[in-house]
Amino acid sequence: MKIHSFDVYILDLPIIRPHQLAMHTITAQAIVVGCVRDEDGREGWSEVATIGGASYGESTPEAIKANIDAYITPLITGEDPIHFDRIMHKVSKQVRGNYFAKTVVEGAIVDLAARSKNVPAFELFGGQIHQSLPIAWTLASGNTDTDIEEAQEMLRTKRHNIFKLKIGKGDPFKNIEHVRAIKQAIGDQARITVDVNQAWDEDTSNYCIAALQDAGVSMVEQPLQTWDFEGMSRLVSKFDVPIMADEAATSIQDVFRIAKYRAGNSIALKPCKHGGLTQTKKVAGIAEASGLGLYGGTMIESSLGTAMCAQLYATIPEMKFGTEIFGPLLFKDSITTNAIEFRDFEVVIPDGVGFGMEIDKEKVKHYARPGASETELRV
Numbered sequence: 297m298k299i300h301s302f303d304v305y306i307l308d309l310p311i312i313r314p315h316q317l318a319m320h321t322i323t324a325q326a327i328v329v330g331c332v333r334d335e336d337g338r339e340g341w342s343e344v345a346t347i348g349g350a351s352y353g354e355s356t357p358e359a360i361k362a363n364i365d366a367y368i369t370p371l372i373t374g375e376d377p378i379h380f381d382r383i384m385h386k387v388s389k390q391v392r393g394n395y396f397a398k399t400v401v402e403g404a405i406v407d408l409a410a411r412s413k414n415v416p417a418f419e420l421f422g423g424q425i426h427q428s429l430p431i432a433w434t435l436a437s438g439n440t441d442t443d444i445e446e447a448q449e450m451l452r453t454k455r456h457n458i459f460k461l462k463i464g465k466g467d468p469f470k471n472i473e474h475v476r477a478i479k480q481a482i483g484d485q486a487r488i489t490v491d492v493n494q495a496w497d498e499d500t501s502n503y504c505i506a507a508l509q510d511a512g513v514s515m516v517e518q519p520l521q522t523w524d525f526e527g528m529s530r531l532v533s534k535f536d537v538p539i540m541a542d543e544a545a546t547s548i549q550d551v552f553r554i555a556k557y558r559a560g561n562s563i564a565l566k567p568c569k570h571g572g573l574t575q576t577k578k579v580a581g582i583a584e585a586s587g588l589g590l591y592g593g594t595m596i597e598s599s600l601g602t603a604m605c606a607q608l609y610a611t612i613p614e615m616k617f618g619t620e621i622f623g624p625l626l627f628k629d630s631i632t633t634n635a636i637e638f639r640d641f642e643v644v645i646p647d648g649v650g651f652g653m654e655i656d657k658e659k660v661k662h663y664a665r666p667g668a669s670e671t672e673l674r675v
Contacts, residue, residue: 297334297412299377302369302401304361305329307663309598310628313437325596326357329631329660330364330400332408334377340408341655343601343631344396344568345594345623355396355568363397372401377409380420381574388571395546395571402572403604407650417651418607421577426610428642429592430618432458432489433625438465440474444481455625457486457641458618460517464495468504476511489617491517494543498527502534509537515591515617517564518542528559538562540591540617546570551579555586562589562617565609569595573608580612592619599624599632602643603651606636610645619643631659 308324330342346357368387375383384402391398410417418424433456435443443461450456461478463471479488490513496504501519508516515538520527522544532539541560545551546569554560563583570576583590592609594602602621609619621643624636632653637644646652 297336297338297376297378299332299372299375299405300335301333302364302372302404303331303333304364304400305331305660306357306361306665307631307660308665309631309663311626312628313626325598325627327598327601328357328360328396328400329600330404332372332377332401332404334408334412338408338411340377340404340406340411340650341600341653342400342403342407342604342651343597344399344403345597345601346396347595355394360394360397360400363391363394364401367391368394368397368401372405377405378412380405380409384572384574396568398571399568399573402574403567403651406573411650414649416607416647416649417573417604418611418645418647421573421608421611424610424645424647425613426615426645428640428644429606429609429615430458430641431456431622431638431643432460432618432620433622434460434462434491434620435478436462440477443474443478447478447482447486451482451485454640455638456622458489458620459486460489460491460620462493463490464493468496468500472504472507472511475508475513479511479513487514489513489515489517491542492519494518494521496520498524498530501527501531505531505535505537505539509535513537515540515562518544522546525553525557525559528554529557532558532561538589538617540564540589542566542593543569545579548575548578548582551582555582555588560588562591564591564593565612566593566595567605567608573604576608577611584613589616590614591617592621594619594621594623596626597621597623598627599630599634599636600651600653600655602636603646603653606643606645607651629659629663631656631663
């Protein structure tokens with residue numbers, strides 16, 4: 297069983313409502329889908345999502361596809377997918393950075409390898425520990441009354457009892473009052489966390505985190521810029537509320553530095569920012585050894601990318617802060633014929649072969665960006 301080809305498709309999927317972050321408001325989500333084929337025609341599929349082109353990080357959809365096509369595909373062709381760790385080590389030696397691209401490639405190879413053995417992908421990463429995991433929902437309308445109503449409905453239907461608020465955009469002090477009002481309305485029925493997406497400086501953080509801690513917020517995510525490890529360390533030492541590193545926690549070397557200097561006392565995992573599933577397990581190991589809490593993050597993936605994350609997160613012993621892999625609930629449509637299940641405030645881990653998802657190839661064709669040739673769309 298040797299790798300014969302690797303195809304990459306950029307899709308734009310519609311979502312049910314605008315999703316507001318500090319640096320961008322999502323109105324349609326760009327995802328990058330990879331398909332690896334072996335010499336016998338068997339397939340493995342994967343997905344990563346990006347936010348706002350170049351507004352969130354350095355990996356744009358166009359760059360992901362270009363670098364896979366030009367530089368990574370030649371390195372993996374002819375390799376045996378069951379040796380995915382060796383393949384990705386080879387890639388890492390010749391392709392610097394490009395973590396999102398590496399995640400697409402490794403994910404598809406893992407899916408193919410697991411399908412060849414007729415097992416779920418989590419069996420290749422130590423086996424399943426969790427059958428379901430707590431799932432957060434982001435309240436991102438920007439309107440206090442709307443967010444309260446949405447949170448109350450999620451609690452009533454037992455879909456979510458952890459809520460994240462994106463508060464990096466606009467006046468920080470007004471945003472704190474927005475959070476305080478929601479926490480007062482929800483009370484002890486749910487945990488409230490906030491994500492600043494690097495939007496504050498240290499002075500603003502000192503004031504705002506004190507107010508958030510007083511309001512009963514349970515976690516503050518990435519208040520400072522990614523480079524400000526020393527500032528993050530000072531915030532961690534000053535406040536009792538956990539300070540989570542997300543955008544700063546990229547490579548295994550970054551996470552080691554965060555652990556060493558306590559530039560965050562918890563870490564948001566995202567396979568795409570770490571460079572793949574194998575690297576994410578290494579990040580989790582560093583965090584576990586250092587006593588850092590873990591959170592299963594998202595880039596707003598659709599059902600396929602969410603299944604990848606869910607299966608990997610299910611192999612990690614303790615996810616102290618749960619997960620936020622709610623992406624499929626935000627999309628109007630799906631590129632898989634089966635769906636991720638959410639119930640009783642948790643996401644159910646898919647347990648079918650591979651990542652447990654079956655691709656709807658007509659939907660891939662439908663949502664692929666204009667200009668893709670029939671040769672490219674070999675679905």
